[in-house]
Amino acid sequence: MHGLVNRSVEAFTRATYGEDLWKRVLLRTRADPNIFLTWSDCPNRVTYSLVVAAARLVGKSMNEYLEDIGSWLTRQEQIRRLLRFSGGNYRDFLESLQDLPDRIRLVIPDLLMPDLCVVLDSADCYRIAASHHQPGFLQIIAGVLRGMADDYGSLAIIFASRNRITARVAQSEYAMKRHFSLDPSSPLRREALR
Numbered sequence: 001m002h003g004l005v006n007r008s009v010e011a012f013t014r015a016t017y018g019e020d021l022w023k024r025v026l027l028r029t030r031a032d033p034n035i036f037l038t039w040s041d042c043p044n045r046v047t048y049s050l051v052v053a054a055a056r057l058v059g060k061s062m063n064e065y066l067e068d069i070g071s072w073l074t075r076q077e078q079i080r081r082l083l084r085f086s087g088g089n090y091r092d093f094l095e096s097l098q099d100l101p102d103r104i105r106l107v108i109p110d111l112l113m114p115d116l117c118v119v120l121d122s123a124d125c126y127r128i129a130a131s132h133h134q135p136g137f138l139q140i141i142a143g144v145l146r147g148m149a150d151d152y153g154s155l156a157i158i159f160a161s162r163n164r165i166t167a168r169v170a171q172s173e174y175a176m177k178r179h180f181s182l183d184p185s186s187p188l189r190r191e192a193l194r
Contacts, residue, residue: 002041002042002108002110002111002112003041003042004108004111005047006042006046006047006050008069008073009047009050009051009054009069010022010033010050012068012069012072012073013025013054015072016068016072017054017057017058021054021057021058022054024053024057025050025053025054025057028053028057029046029049029050029053031046031049031050044134048135048136051065051066051136062136062139063136063139063160066136066139066140066143067139067140067142067143067146067160068143069140069143070139070140070141070142070143070144070145070146070147071143071144071146071147072143072147073140073143073144073147074143074144074147074148074150074151075147080151082103082104082107083100083144083148083151084151085103086099086100089152089154089172090148090149090152090153090154090156090169090172091169091172093148093152094118094126094128094145094167094169095118095120095126097116097118097128098115098116098117098118100113100116101113101114101115101116112134114130114131114132114133114137115130115131116128116129116130116131116141117129117130117131121166124168124169124170125166125167125168125169126166126167126168126169127164127165127166128141128145128164128165128166128167129163129164129165135162138160138161138162138163138164138165139160141160141165142158142159142160142165145158145165145167146158149169153173154169154171154172154173155169155170155171156168156169156170157170
């Protein structure tokens with residue numbers, strides 16, 4: 001697994017549940033945090049053991065924990081900005097998901113990101129599938145979809161299975177969307193970060 005994945009699991013766990021819980025995860029898995037180099041690969045079994053241990057310690061299923069990680073990623077400003085370039089509203093975002101793997105490869109060329117296929121099943125229901133992918137990948141994407149629905153102020157019902165995600169846009173303009181500007185130095189953005 002790419003080191004960035006392990007770093008994300010670590011950062012999410014520490015930010016959400018605290019340093020003590022992360023130490024308990026490391027003790028339970030006997031993982032050496034010094035091997036979590038951002039740009040180096042790590043055995044997949046290490047990543048899975050970290051997620052399973054953390055999920056059990058907080059009383060969640062592995063799928064719930066992975067979705068939480070995906071949602072948390074959307075609150076990291078650099079990632080959020082990359083995602084918001086996908087469109088002016090949530091439907092545009094969903095329809096441009098097919099472009100996301102290529103955009104990620106531009107930033108992190110060696111991160112194995114499966115291709116995504118988005119199909120509009122009805123006026124408000126999207127089906128998202130991925131090419132060959134690691135277990136848990138779609139749960140992380142489902143979390144990203146939940147987080148971005150909030151970011152765009154949309155109400156979406158998202159269901160992830162092992163092979164696909166179903167996203168139904170119940171209301172496009174359900175709540176106020178978060179401010180977004182193409183200019184990262186805009187005064188509104190600086191105010192929002194305070």
